[in-house]
Amino acid sequence: MLNTSAQGRALSQRPGLALGVLAGALALDLSGMAVLNAALPSVGARFELRDTTLQWVMTAYSVTFAGFLLVGGRLADVFGRRRVFEAGVALFTLAALVGALAPDGAVLLGARAVQGIGAALSGPAALALLTEVFPEGPSRGRALGVYAAVGAASFSGGMLLGGVLTEFLGWRSVLWFSVALGAIVLAITRSGLPDGAGTRVPLDLAGAITGTLGLALLVIGVSLGGVWAWALIAAAVVFLVLFAVHEHRAPDPLLPLALFRMSSVRLATAAAFLQYTASVAIVFFAPLYLQGMLGYSPVESGLSLVPMSLTVFLTANFATGRLLARYGPRALMVTGLLLIGAGTALWITTPAHGSYLLHVLPGLVISGFGQGLNFPAMTTSGLSDVPPKQHAVAGAVNVVAQQIGSSAGVAALVLLAATTDDRLSGYHLAYLVAGIACAIGAGGIALAGRRN
Secondary structure, X not given: OOOHHHHHHHHOOOHHHHHHHHHHHHHHHHHHHXXXXXXXXXXXXXXXXXXXXXXXXHHHHHHHHHHOHHHXXXXXXXXXXXXXXXXXXXXXXXXXXXXXXXXXXXHHHHHHHXXXXXXXXXXXXXXXXXXXXXXXXXXXXXXXXXXXXXXXXXHHHHHHHHXXXXXXXXXXXXXXXXXXXXXXXXXXXXXXXXOOOOOOOOOOHHHHHHHHHHHHHHHHHHHHOOHHHHHHHHHHXXXXXXXXHHHHHOOOOOOOHHHHHOHHHHHHHHHHHHHHHXXXXXXXXXXXXXXXXXXXXXXHHHHHOHHHHHHHHHHHHXXXXXXXXXXXXXHHHHHHHHHHHHHHHHHHXXXXXXXXXXXXXXXXXXXXXXXXXXXHHHHHHHHHOOOXXXXXXXHHHHHHHHHHHHHHHHHHHHHHHOOOOOHHHHHHHHHHHHHXXXXXXXXXXXXXXXXX
């Protein structure tokens, strides 16, 4: 087992450095999902890629990120969290270097897929290391606030940074930035994070194969759409059922299903799915509305989302830690989801020729407050009742829920929006459904709290 107490004492003099390393790795993982968005037209023109192929610059990353998360969590618990964290960041950075030097589209797509694997290795380990360095209480709440703030800023900030770098330095500079940030994180990892031997148990190869295939096929299916989507989703369901049956019988499962007997884990998983469905839906639809209907440029569109990231950063950094200590994670998840839902649903007022200050900004700010409350709360809830030796795999469960929300959840909203004849009415329908889903989720979490 991990000697967490000794490691915690060893880090007591440099928790700020540890938090900086972990937040830097989170920025790598989440900006890696968004940073190439603005560069896609340039990438397509350079390699003469059709739109159906070009989308895989983003999808390849999402597929491997979601598919390998559970494996990454188990590896961190088995081989030691810092070791797997380092391996993940190194793999991500090396793949970014290959992508920056890619001579053709196939090499770039392969590099993006490997980047996703690197993120899946470092993400669960980083979350487990954070709970290891910061003991339960106000200090952990403050650390989770900073971690959440960096995560929120990294996603929308990644799109803005990608647009600026692409416009002034070309699309390859986006990947060179990832190389530089990854190298910095690696350089200070050993001086900032504790080492641990891990727990020597089998890796559960059968669980790794069925779970990874199930999650990967699910993300591919919802990303593709069309006739093949249902076949892939059906195959994903089959593999996930096999995974669940195997995990129930395995003596040392990849994902201990007993985790889901804990109401705190179940509710945190639901909160993660709903937050990322609604918040990423805003990030997805915003450029379509701002550029397609209000005539914004790509850089202006990216800048328009900065208030949401800033609100998340300030809320999570300066308020959520104290509120967590006073009210607990459940109350903040309920409040956060209600605010996220209200901010998203408020976008149903956006007209074809709307005003940014009147129709766009209020929803962004309200949603930002909700995200700043919910992210640290759901992270705390997802780990609070879990034995320390399983923190990495429990963290992976929460990140898997985030990834399914940002892929499958958003894809469902996109399909829903396409059912209307008028494009703007479709957007409004998606906003309304996302808002109602968050409100229902908040109500369910509140009722579960009363029962407990």
